[in-house]
Amino acid sequence: MDALLQEKNTYVVQAQIENLRSESAYIRRKAARFLGYQKAYAAIPTLRECLEGETDGKAIRWFSFALALLKCDVASNQDSAARIERKQKMIDQQDVREWTQLSVSMLRGPNQKRVQLALDNSYSEIRKSGIIESWMIQEKESALLRQVQRSLEDENADIRKWAVLSLGNSRRLASVDALADKLTDPDYLVREWAEWALYTQKDVSQLDPLQLRLISDPHPRVREWAAKSLAIYPWEQTLDCLIQAFLTEEDLLCREGIISSLGGRSPDVAELLFWVLGDKPDELLELACLEKLGDLNLLLEQDYLDRFQPLRKELNHPKARREANLLLLKLYFDNPTGVLRSILTKASARELFEELSADTEAAVPESLRSRFQDLLEQKYTQVSPDREYQLKFHSLSEQVHLEAIKVACCQVFQMSIYEREKLAGGMCVIRSELRESIKEEIAKKIANAAAAGCRVILFPELTIPLDMTDELAELSRKHSIYLFGGLEHEQKPEERGSAYNRGIVVTPEGTVLHNLKNTPVRTAKGVEAIDTQRKRTIHVYSMPFGIAAHIICRDWLEGALQLAEMLRAVEVDMIFVSALSPTVDDFIYTGKCAVRNCGCAFFVANLDQQKEGYGGSFYIDPNHFRGAGQPFSSGLNVVEVDLARFADMRSAQRSASKRMEGRSEKWMTIF
Numbered sequence: 001m002d003a004l005l006q007e008k009n010t011y012v013v014q015a016q017i018e019n020l021r022s023e024s025a026y027i028r029r030k031a032a033r034f035l036g037y038q039k040a041y042a043a044i045p046t047l048r049e050c051l052e053g054e055t056d057g058k059a060i061r062w063f064s065f066a067l068a069l070l071k072c073d074v075a076s077n078q079d080s081a082a083r084i085e086r087k088q089k090m091i092d093q094q095d096v097r098e099w100t101q102l103s104v105s106m107l108r109g110p111n112q113k114r115v116q117l118a119l120d121n122s123y124s125e126i127r128k129s130g131i132i133e134s135w136m137i138q139e140k141e142s143a144l145l146r147q148v149q150r151s152l153e154d155e156n157a158d159i160r161k162w163a164v165l166s167l168g169n170s171r172r173l174a175s176v177d178a179l180a181d182k183l184t185d186p187d188y189l190v191r192e193w194a195e196w197a198l199y200t201q202k203d204v205s206q207l208d209p210l211q212l213r214l215i216s217d218p219h220p221r222v223r224e225w226a227a228k229s230l231a232i233y234p235w236e237q238t239l240d241c242l243i244q245a246f247l248t249e250e251d252l253l254c255r256e257g258i259i260s261s262l263g264g265r266s267p268d269v270a271e272l273l274f275w276v277l278g279d280k281p282d283e284l285l286e287l288a289c290l291e292k293l294g295d296l297n298l299l300l301e302q303d304y305l306d307r308f309q310p311l312r313k314e315l316n317h318p319k320a321r322r323e324a325n326l327l328l329l330k331l332y333f334d335n336p337t338g339v340l341r342s343i344l345t346k347a348s349a350r351e352l353f354e355e356l357s358a359d360t361e362a363a364v365p366e367s368l369r370s371r372f373q374d375l376l377e378q379k380y381t382q383v384s385p386d387r388e389y390q391l392k393f394h395s396l397s398e399q400v401h402l403e404a405i406k407v408a409c410c411q412v413f414q415m416s417i418y419e420r421e422k423l424a425g426g427m428c429v430i431r432s433e434l435r436e437s438i439k440e441e442i443a444k445k446i447a448n449a450a451a452a453g454c455r456v457i458l459f460p461e462l463t464i465p466l467d468m469t470d471e472l473a474e475l476s477r478k479h480s481i482y483l484f485g486g487l488e489h490e491q492k493p494e495e496r497g498s499a500y501n502r503g504i505v506v507t508p509e510g511t512v513l514h515n516l517k518n519t520p521v522r523t524a525k526g527v528e529a530i531d532t533q534r535k536r537t538i539h540v541y542s543m544p545f546g547i548a549a550h551i552i553c554r555d556w557l558e559g560a561l562q563l564a565e566m567l568r569a570v571e572v573d574m575i576f577v578s579a580l581s582p583t584v585d586d587f588i589y590t591g592k593c594a595v596r597n598c599g600c601a602f603f604v605a606n607l608d609q610q611k612e613g614y615g616g617s618f619y620i621d622p623n624h625f626r627g628a629g630q631p632f633s634s635g636l637n638v639v640e641v642d643l644a645r646f647a648d649m650r651s652a653q654r655s656a657s658k659r660m661e662g663r664s665e666k667w668m669t670i671f
Contacts (some may be wrong), residue, residue, distance in 0.1 A: 002126070008562045013035065013038070013042060013043065015419060016034050016035050016040070016466045017035065017042070017282070020032060020046050020047065020063075021050060025056035025058070025059050028054070028056070028059045028062075028063075029058050029059045029062045032047065032059065032062040032066040033065075033066065034600040035066055035070075036068075036069035036153035037048070037069060037585075038585075039069070039070065039582045039585075040070070041070055042045055043066070043070070043624060044076065047063055047066055047070070048067065048079070050063060051063040051067070051083060051084070051087055051661050052083070054087075056638070057093040057096040058095055058096070058253070060091065060100065061099040063093070063097065064100045064104075065102070066118035067083075067084065068102070068103035068104075068106035068107050069106075071107060073423065075105040077108065078107070080107050081107040084100050084103055084104050088101070088104075089498040094596045096130065096584070098128075098158075101129060101132055101133075102132050102133075102136070103602045105132065105133040105135075106136050106357060107273070110132075112135070112140070112144055114132050115130045115134045116130075116147060117130070118130025119131065120147075120420065124159065124219045126483070127151070127154070127156075127159055127557065128158055128162060129158050130154065131148065131151055131159055131162040131166055131617060132162050133168045134148055135162065135169050136169075138178065138467050139170075140170050148163050148166050148167055148170075149167065149178045150174065152164065152167075152179075152181070152594055154270070157185075157189070157190060160189050160190045161187065161189050161193055164179060164190055164193045165193055165196075167179055167197055168193070168197025168198075168200045168201070169200070175545060176198065176201055176203045176205065176206070179194050179206075180194075181607065183198075183206075188217075188218075188219040188221065188222055190219050191213070191217065191222045192219070192222045192224075195213065195225040195226050195228075196229070198229055199229040202232055207230075207233055207596055209238060210229050210230055211226075213226035214227055214230065214241060214242075214258075215245050217583065220254050221239075221254075223245075223252050223257075224250065224254040224256075227242065227245065227260075227261050228260065228539070230242065230261050231261040231263070231362060235263030238261065238263070239262070239264060239266065241264070242261060242262060243272055244269060245258055246258045246259070247596075252282055252284060252285070253284075255285060256288045256315040257540075258286050259276070259285065259288040259289060259292055260288060260291075264296075265295075265296050265297070265298055265301075269296065269298075270298050271297070273289045273293055274304075274307060274311070275420065276310075277289050277290075277311055277453055278311065280316050281316075283319060283320060286315055286316065286320035287319065287475070290320060290323045290324055290327055293327065294327050294330070294331075294502060295462065299327070299331055300331070312324035312325070320491065322356065326356065328352060329353065329356075335629040338537075358362055375616075388441075388535075389518075389536045389537070389538065389559050389562055389563060390437075390535060390537055390538070390564075391537075391539075391540050391566055392515075392537050392540065393540050394505075394539060394540065394541045394542065394568070395544055396507055396542055396575055397543050399544070399546040400544065400546060401545060402546055402643040403545050403546075403643060403644055404640060404642040404643065404644065404645075405454075405456070405545050405572070405641060405643065406452065406453050406454040406455060406639070406640050406641075407454060407456045407458065407601075407603065407638070407639050407640075407641060408445070408452065408456070408636055408637065408638050409453070409457075409458045409604075409619065409636075409637045409638075409639065410445050410458065410459050410460065410605055410636055411606060411607070411608050411615065411616075411632045411633070411634055411636070411637065412445065412460070412463065412607070412614075412634075413438070413460070413463050413608060413613050413637065414607060414610045415449065415607065415610065417430055417431060417434050418431065419431050426521075427491070427499055427528075428462040428488055428489050429491075429521070430465055430579065435465050438463070438465060439465060439468055439471065442463075442464060442472075443475055444472070445457065445459075446479055446481060447475075447479060449479075449481060449638070450479035450481050452636075452638050454638060455480060455481060455482060456483075456484065456548075456574075456576075457483050457484070458485065458576050458578065459484065459486065459578060459604040460578055460579060460605045460606050460607055460617075461481070461486035461503075461517075461552055462483070462488050462489060462501065463486060463488070463502070463563035463577040463580070463607070464483065464485050464486060464487050464488065464504060465488060465492055466487055466488055470506070472506050473506055473511075473512055475506075476507060476508055477508060477510045480508040481508060482505070482507060482543060483504070483505065483506040484503070484504075484505055484548075484550050484578065485531065485578055486502070486553075486578040487501075487502045487503070487514075487603075489529075489530075490502060498529050499528075499531075500530060501516065501517035501528065501533065502516055503515040503516075503517065503532045503550055503552045503578060505550055513541075513554070515537070515538075515539040515550060516530075516531070516534075516537070517555055518532060518536040518537070518555050519532070519554040519557075519558045519559075520532060521553065521554045521581070535619060536559070536561075537554070538555065538563060538566075540567070540572065541568060546574060546575065547570060547572050547573050548572070548574040548575070548576055549563075549567055549574070551563070551576070551577050551578075552577075552579075553577065553579040553581055556575075556579075556587070556590065557575050557586050557587070560590035560593065560594060561593075564593060564597040565597070566596055567594070567600070568597055568598045570598075571647075571650070572598055572600050573647070574600055574603065574641070575591075575594060575600055575601070575602045576590075576603050577603065577605070578605055579605065579617075580607055580614065581606060582612065582614045582615070584604075584606065584615075584616035584618070586617070588620075591618075592619050592620055595620045595621065598647060598650075599622045599647075601620075601639075601643070601646065601651050602620045603617075603618075603619050604617050604619075608634045609634070616631070616632075617631070617637070618630055618631045619639050621641060622646055622649050
C-alpha cells in the first residue's frame with residue numbers, strides 16, 4: 001500500500017539522499033536503490049561522494065548501480081564510471097566486482113565487437129567480463145546471441161549465471177528453450193536466474209518445469225523465483241500448485257513469493273489469505289497478504305469485508321496494522337457510496353485517520369490527508385495549496401460527436417539534437433545544422449499519420465523548431481489533422497538565461513494556439529529556466545470528435561491528482577502529454593490513476609528510447625488501466641480509440657454509483 005499512496009516529490013527524494021549517509025548499511029543500500037530506480041538525478045553528487053568512503057560491499061554495489069541508472073550527459077557518465085573503477089580496485093568480493101563492472105559498462109556503453117572478442121578468449125575471467133558486458137546489449141546481433149547461448153554450457157558457473165542474465169535481459173523468445181534447459185543446472189544461482197529470465201520473456205510454455213521447481217527444488221531461492229515466475233500464467237493454471245506449495249513451504253521469502261503470485265478473486269485465494277493473517281505470521285507475510293487483498297479488491301465483497309474488520313485489529317505488527325488502516329481508507333475514498341458505507345462510516349473513517357496520524361514513525365501522505373478533509377467537509381475537489389491549477393477551455397468545434405478515431409503518437413529524436421552547452425543551463429535549443437532535417441522529419445510524420453487515417457498527431461515536448469509555425473499550419477490544413485506538441489525553448493529577450501517552454505496546438509483550419517509550461521524540471525543537467533510567476537493554467541480543447549487536454553511534461557507529474565479531478569468534471573475524453581523525460585514510470589503510475597478516475601484515453605509522447613536514459617512513450621485506456629500501459633516503439637505509433645465506448649463506460653459507472661447510494665451525489669473515484 002505504501003507504493004499505492006507514495007507521494008513522489010522532492011521531500012521524499014531529499015530524505016533518501018540524507019539516508020545515503022546513514023549509519024546503517026542496510027538503509028544506505030535501500031536509499032541508493034530507491035534513488036536509482038526513481039531517476040533522482042539530484043542524488044548524483046551525493047552518491048559519488050558517499051561511494052568514495054563506502055566500506056560495505058553490498059552498499060558499494062547499489063551506489064554504483066544507482067549511478068549507472070542515473071545516466072545523463074557523456075561527461076557526467078565518464079566521471080561516474082571513473083569513480084566506480086577507482087573503487088573497484090579496492091574490492092575483494094567477487095559479486096561486488098561483477099556488479100561494479102556492469103555499472104561501468106552501462107555508463108560507458110557496451111560494444112558488440114568487444115564483447116564477441118572477449119567471449120572467444122580462453123581465459124575464463126575475460127570471458128566472464130564479456131558476458132557481464134553483454135547484459136547491457138538488448139538488441140544482440142545473431143552471432144553474439146549464439147555466443148551467449150554457448151556460454152550457457154561453460155564449465156564456470158559464474159559465466160553460466162551471467163549468460164542467463166544476459167539472455168533474460170535481451171527478451172528474445174528464441175532463447176526460451178536454451179534457458180529452460182538451465183532449470184536443472186547443478187548451480188542453484190543459475191537455476192534461480194533462469195527462472196527470472198523465463199519470467200522476462202513472458203513465454204507461457206514452461207508451466208510444468210516451473211511448477212516442478214516450486215515443489216521439488218532443494219534450494220529455497222530457486223523455489224521463491226519459481227513462484228514469482230508462475231505469475232505470468234493464467235491464475236486458473238497455477239492456483240492449486242501455489243496453494244499446495246504454500247502449505248508445505250517453510251522458507252519465509254518463498255512463502256511471500258507464493259502470495260505475491262496468487263491471482264483471481266476466488267474463494268480459495270481469499271480463504272488462504274485470511275487463514276495466514278489469522279495464524280499470526282511474520283510481518284513480511286502479514287504485509288504480503290494485505291497487499292494481495294488490495295490488489296484483488298477482495299474487500300469490496302461484503303462477506304470478506306465483515307471478516308477483515310475485526311481481524312485487522314489483531315494483527316501482530318504495527319506496520320501491518322497501519323497498512324490495514326490505509327487499505328480500508330483507500331477503499332473508502334475509492335468507493336464512497338459502495339459496500340464500505342455499511343461498515344466504515346464517516347465516524348469510523350475519522351477514527352482510522354486519527355490512529356494513522358498518531359503514528360510518529362510514518363506520516364500520513366499529504367494527498368490522503370487532503371482528501372479526508374474534503375470528505376468531512378462534503379467537498380469533492382482536490383486542491384493542493386501550493387499547486388493550484390485552473391482550466392482554460394477552447395471551443396474548436398460547436399458540436400462534439402463522440403466516435404472511434406485514430407491517434408498517431410510520435411516517439412522521435414534524441415537528446416543529441418540539442419546544443420550541448422545550452423543543456424547545462426537547462427535549455428533545449430535545436431542545433432542549427434539539424435533544424436532542416438528535423439522539419440523534414442516532422443512533415444513526413446504528419447503526412448504518414450494522415451495517410452493512416454489519423455485525426456490527431458502528438459509530438460514530444462521541445463522537439464518542434466520555433467520557426468516552423470507557419471509550415472505546421474499549412475501541413476495541418478493540407479492533411480486535415482489536429483497537431484499537438486512542444487516547441488523548443490524560446491529565450492526571453494529581456495532576461496538572459498530565462499526562457500519560455502511553449503506547447504503548440506494546430507487545427508485543420510490552420511489556427512495556431514499556444515500554452516505555456518508551468519513547472520520547471522530539475523535534473524543533473526540543470527534547472528529549466530522557464531517563467532513560473534503566473535497562474536498555473538491547463539488548456540482543454542473541444543474538437544468535433546471529443547474533448548482533449550494538452551499538458552506539458554512536469555505539469556502533469558506535479559498536478560496529476562488535482563488535474564484528474566478537474567478534467568473529470570469537464571468529461572475529458574483524451575489526455576495528451578508532450579514529454580521530454582526519463583521518468584516514464586511516474587507517468588505510467590499517474591496515467592493509470594487518471595484513466596481510472598476520468599474514464600479517458602491517456603497518451604504520452606516522449607523522445608525515442610536512448611542510452612542517455614531519456615525517452616519512452618505509451619498509451620493507456622479504460623479497458624487496460626491496471627496494466628503497465630501499451631508501450632510505443634520508435635517512430636510513428638497509431639492507436640485507435642473508441643471515445644463513444646469510453647463515454648458509455650463513464651455513464652454506466654455514474655448510474656451504478658447513484659443507484660447504490662440512492663442520492664444524486666456526483667460520481668467520484670479518487671486515487
